[in-house]
Amino acid sequence: MSRAFPVLKREYLEVVRKKSFIVLTLLMPFLMAGMMFLPALLAVRGVADKTIAVVDGTGLLAAAFEAEAGPPVTENVPRQLRAAARSAPRPGGRLRFEYVAAGGDVDAAARPLLGRLQQGGKAGGGALDGVVVIPSGVFDDPEVALTYYSRSSADFMTQERLGSIVNRAVTHRRLAERGIVAADADRLLRRVRVEGVKLSRSGEQTAGGELNFLIGLLFVIMLMLPTFAYGQEVMRGIVQEKTERVVEILISSVSPMALLSGKILGLAAVGLTQVAVWFGLAAFAGLYVGAAATAVGVNLLGFLTVRVVLSFLVFYVLGYLMFVCVYAVGGAVSNSEKEAQQFMAPIMIVTMIPWILAMPILQNPDSRLAVGVSMVPFFAPFAMFMRVLVGEPPLWQVVLAVVLAAAMIVALFWATAKIFRVGILSYGKRPTIAELWRWLKVA
């Protein structure tokens, strides 16, 4: 086995010295952070001011639109981000209204406005970003709906805001009809905030909520991405050694087992290096940008507990070894990278399953589905890690998942070594599944 070491060292140095590795390792956390938080921030802060025409069939709601709808009051943005947006120097996304009281025929009143919306201002009277039509029966008829015309169907935020402004006005009006004044109505209608608190068994409290879910996803991506990247790398390396015929030299110098384990462990070390850099950057960010992050309410450091880091390492290694064995087989039985990709395509789909299940598992870490998936050896490393991250699964479940995954890895490694032994030297036609099975039994 000592001969695995030079192979390990060579594989490690070859990848780590690549420029692409250095760039990816340093940029990845920033890219991820950007992907996670920028859209949410932009959705709140980056919205331009809008001019909306209001066609009011009742003619009674003018007051609601005169009181300009200043800071955005959206319900579906994380509270922390909302706070950040409010404290921002320039709260964007003000709505300006053009109010039209339309007695009776709202369609006739709306028509010229819709024309302006379509023409984008060229028809005179200035450009419009949207037209909202309030039907006359809005107070009594339960079937009635507001109509919001806009040029962008994805502008759900403005639509939500208009909806809540109109609803508030309509509710006020209905209450006023029953003799309740506006000030009382506001007090009666005040919403109660929901604050997420995660209660762990040791009694500690950490802030829960929507962002925890996002950060959970971020961790899972960090866990899975290197596995895919370096699995591909192992596969490409093996195919390359075959096409460059280095494999003859290697096989006549070291045992196939040493060669295989050297390769797999070398790239595992690459992945660990990368993850270590990421954790290091996160800690750095925690120390120096921590204040800023906390101001926005992102409790990133709350996640970097010893428990999470340890389980990250354990499940990272397990997940990595599990899939890389399969990639090694793909490389050993193929004669070109293209062939190897074809071989791997169906396997890739299976490996995507825990990713697809990330949403339900992160939201309900103790559901029957989550527990079940985290016990399947092939998915355990990812699924169990998600559970550890957001919940507190019983220790026996964690241990069982680790043991099952480890057993699976031993079995996979054994099979891989056998197929590798035969496959790595077979030039020419790619073997069929039946042939693979024969190799497994014979070699």
Add this chain to the structure above:
Amino acid sequence: MDDRPVVVLEEVSKSFGPVRAVERLSMAIRPGRITGLLGRNGAGKTTTLRMINGIFLPDHGAITVFGAREAGAVRDRVGYLPEERGLYRKMKVLEQLLFLAEIKGRRPAAVRPRARAWLERFELWDKRDAKVEALSKGNQQKVQLIGALLHEPDLVILDEPTVGLDPVNVVLVRNVLRELRDQGRTVLLSTHMMTEAEKLVDDIVLIHRGRVVLAGALDEVRSSFGVDTVQLDFSGDGSFLAGLPGVARARLDAGSAELRLTPGADPQRVLAAALGRVAVARFAVAAPSLEEIFIDQVGAAAELAAAAGEAAS
């Protein structure tokens, strides 16, 4: 010195699907000698060498190297130059050599001085930090050869070592291999170039269609064919030589000829006849050349096989 054979093959067979690459092949490689494994393209030379290296396992028969049945046990004592270049293209020359020695169990620091000596001898020291892919084919071949020798193996197995080398390098390689032999190491090389083999090897194993046709010390093999060959260098048109009385078979090149004589024929009469028609620059009576023996044996084997094929059908 121990005279037991370094490599022994007993009734070794290997097939690839329907193709029988090697069939019941037996041979023994003597220590401290250069043995040439000769044969045409596709005769089974590379398959045989790969089996000795433990890259392929034989279907039948046994192979022992240094007395061991398991190739893994003696890997470190063997150096191997494969038929096709087998180097990491993106790796630097010196780094690659140190890696090759390391997987043979040598510490990189310990072999570095020797790596430098080899690179200097092969005029590659300047290129030690160049990537392999940037080297010419001949230079890559030299790097590969150093890789096979750097860990000081007792047995060196070379599959077509001089392919792609210019004449100066061919001489250099030949000298290196002789030195290895003089140090007591065993060299096994394959080639299909008989004139090349003749200048270098001590023993030959001639294989054809996966079987041994002829084996033994080169001198003995040649003399066993008798001193019945006239070698002639000349200027002029030599086409008449084939028709001279006493000439059983003639192989003519531009300006030279090798004539096998019928038993009892007088070489001097052949010379006299030749002198009348062309200007003779060199005349020699000798055992047949390896090339002549090769064509003789392989041609005969080919004819036999053809006859057997006809008889079977």
